[in-house]
Amino acid sequence: MTxxxxxxxxxxxxxxxxxxxxxxxxxxxxxxxxxxxELWRSRxxxxxxxxxxLRVRYKRTVLGFGWAILGPVVFMLVFTLFFQRxxxxxxxxxPYPLFSYIALVPWTxxxxxxxxxxxxxxxxxxxxxKVYCPREVFPIASTITAAFDAVMSTTVLLVLFAAYQxxxxxxxxxxxxLIAVEVAFALGFSLFASSTLxxxxxxxxxxxxxxxVGMFASPVAFGLSVxxxxxxxxxxAIDPLAPVLDGFRRTVLHGLTPEWGLLGIAALASFxxxxxxxxxxxxLETRFADFx
Amino acid sequence: MSIxxxxxxxxxxxxxxxxxxxxxxxxxxxxxxxxxxxDRIRLGRQAATRWxxxxxxxxxxxxxxxxxxxxxxxGSGKSTLLKILTRVMYPTxxxxxxxxxxxxxxxxxxxxxxxxxxxxxxxxxxxxxxxRRPDIARRFDAIVExxxxxxxxxRQLKYYSSGMAMRLGFAVxxxxxxxxxxxxxxxxxxxxEFQQRCLDRMRAVLNEGTTLVYVSHDLASIEAIAKRGIWxxxxxxxxxxxxRESLGAYRHHIESAALTSEDGSGQLGLAAMVSGPNGxxxxxxxxxxxxxxxxxxxxxxxxxYLGVSEGPAAPVFSLRHEALLGEGVTHxxxxxxxxxxxxxxxxxxxxxxxxxxxxxxxxxxVTSFELLGDELDATLPGVVRLSPVHVKARWQGxxxxxxxxxxx
Numbered sequence: 001m002t003x004x005x006x007x008x009x010x011x012x013x014x015x016x017x018x019x020x021x022x023x024x025x026x027x028x029x030x031x032x033x034x035x036x037x038e039l040w041r042s043r044x045x046x047x048x049x050x051x052x053x054l055r056v057r058y059k060r061t062v063l064g065f066g067w068a069i070l071g072p073v074v075f076m077l078v079f080t081l082f083f084q085r086x087x088x089x090x091x092x093x094x095p096y097p098l099f100s101y102i103a104l105v106p107w108t109x110x111x112x113x114x115x116x117x118x119x120x121x122x123x124x125x126x127x128x129x130k131v132y133c134p135r136e137v138f139p140i141a142s143t144i145t146a147a148f149d150a151v152m153s154t155t156v157l158l159v160l161f162a163a164y165q166x167x168x169x170x171x172x173x174x175x176x177x178l179i180a181v182e183v184a185f186a187l188g189f190s191l192f193a194s195s196t197l198x199x200x201x202x203x204x205x206x207x208x209x210x211x212x213v214g215m216f217a218s219p220v221a222f223g224l225s226v227x228x229x230x231x232x233x234x235x236x237a238i239d240p241l242a243p244v245l246d247g248f249r250r251t252v253l254h255g256l257t258p259e260w261g262l263l264g265i266a267a268l269a270s271f272x273x274x275x276x277x278x279x280x281x282x283x284l285e286t287r288f289a290d291f292x
Numbered sequence: 293m294s295i296x297x298x299x300x301x302x303x304x305x306x307x308x309x310x311x312x313x314x315x316x317x318x319x320x321x322x323x324x325x326x327x328x329x330x331d332r333i334r335l336g337r338q339a340a341t342r343w344x345x346x347x348x349x350x351x352x353x354x355x356x357x358x359x360x361x362x363x364x365x366x367g368s369g370k371s372t373l374l375k376i377l378t379r380v381m382y383p384t385x386x387x388x389x390x391x392x393x394x395x396x397x398x399x400x401x402x403x404x405x406x407x408x409x410x411x412x413x414x415x416x417x418x419x420x421x422x423x424r425r426p427d428i429a430r431r432f433d434a435i436v437e438x439x440x441x442x443x444x445x446x447r448q449l450k451y452y453s454s455g456m457a458m459r460l461g462f463a464v465x466x467x468x469x470x471x472x473x474x475x476x477x478x479x480x481x482x483x484x485e486f487q488q489r490c491l492d493r494m495r496a497v498l499n500e501g502t503t504l505v506y507v508s509h510d511l512a513s514i515e516a517i518a519k520r521g522i523w524x525x526x527x528x529x530x531x532x533x534x535x536r537e538s539l540g541a542y543r544h545h546i547e548s549a550a551l552t553s554e555d556g557s558g559q560l561g562l563a564a565m566v567s568g569p570n571g572x573x574x575x576x577x578x579x580x581x582x583x584x585x586x587x588x589x590x591x592x593x594x595x596x597y598l599g600v601s602e603g604p605a606a607p608v609f610s611l612r613h614e615a616l617l618g619e620g621v622t623h624x625x626x627x628x629x630x631x632x633x634x635x636x637x638x639x640x641x642x643x644x645x646x647x648x649x650x651x652x653x654x655x656x657x658v659t660s661f662e663l664l665g666d667e668l669d670a671t672l673p674g675v676v677r678l679s680p681v682h683v684k685a686r687w688q689g690x691x692x693x694x695x696x697x698x699x700x
Binding site for chain 1: 308310313314320321322325345348349375378379380381382383384385386387388394396398405407408412415416419420421422424425448528
């Protein structure tokens, strides 16, 4: 045991190289199956995190869950005030408030998921730095919290159906498909944004901006028919939400099927986001604690 | 990372472990990465990024049920190693095999949310640690009792005292029942009673066969808990062996660093020699003679402080003496009638102040000496002895022999 060491650099004493020998670099071996099993085992944690977010909001605010509804309702009123009288957009005999609100609900879900999940890792950094869990539980929990709000805000939709005596059509049965595409996109985007945000903190300010612009770039206030038909496939690839929002209107309000071609493109893009976002997340995950 | 079947649960095998951090952590990560990639393209090979190595070539093998104390100065890599063992961090190089569930008793206000009640926080933190709800419910009462929060369990956490909040976090982790328990600085948290409860809990966990890795700056508590000690310095394992030996090496290092650095400072020159009776070697319970040489530039009245320590600046005992010094060198002898210390290596610390206070020479180690004699009796595992004092004691009734015992 060497104990008498007054030297400043003790590696000289031990005779260690200044860097590890090549070839012993640590590589985490984590298969997809293993990762999925681990995620499945963390389902209770996800549930607890969602519960925490909801409880905290309920305890902190007077309006509680009312806030979930208020956001899209205010936008609906504003849109109606500005766009309905101008008569800009072809709604196809659908009352404009209903026309915009049915897109506002899925849009709000996406924007809330993106902004909550984007900062979910940053806001849980002290925790990440102390205990282990698969890190994707945080953006996933935020996305579920946003989904909960979306469910709450559909209650207003029911009120609107009744008020305008405009019942939803049978084609509403197609909506689970639309929801699946949207959730895939929202999750993919959240995984991408939250993991890169650790490395590039500027994204904290960029993501809300992108989301805000996205509201006007997506067919929320207007219909997809505004876009020239030739550009729509490209539009769907860039903004997978476009065919989804349009799909909600086509099915629920008009009783048509979704536009399969465009929805297919959106589905491909969304799953590319999901897979790419997850792969990037798991790759960046190993160094999260280093930068905390 | 855990490979079931290949090693018994509770064992840790770490081989050639290296971990690096960016040298300047205040720089934005992204800019660093861009520079690195640009350099790699421009120079065609890995550029000389400035790294700081937090761990270098760490090799450890811990068997199930072992109790290991991990110590070293600030920044020596203890916490980094612990984080790698909990999988919060990943090493840069080397291999790591951990069998069984790892639980960490780490200061956690992090998992804990101020707007939730104590009860909600127990469930929240429990599931973060990987416990299932029924498991938490089953241990709920024990956790509340351990944290000693009582009726406050249904109060929001923001109305807890800071000590209560921390105890709650600890209590949840303490009932994890992992096969490997990592403990980081428990004794910094909570009052004396809670600290003792933590130590008791660690001992109970050890008795159940759990592997324990305990990190602390409190060397006495490490000595009370761990059988094996690992001293980390600048990310390198400098000593790994039986706790008394590796702690001894570490203490010795602290002291000898202090001995060399404090030379000649102060307005008053102080030197000392320690010996036993009639010039023999110093021994336990024998007279201890300390010969002081004091160098002063002017005649003055000073107050001398003298202490003997085995660890850092806190002495086992200290003496105060008012001395009258002439100009130049004055000799003084202090005799301690029976050295109340067990066998070991000790350091003599000295300081001098003016009669009204005011440092003439700061508190610093002057010399060290070996003391012969008996070893200390062992304490009950988990009980921290404050300092090694050797007292004469007589036992009757259960034995006829006269023995010595130790106490604090």
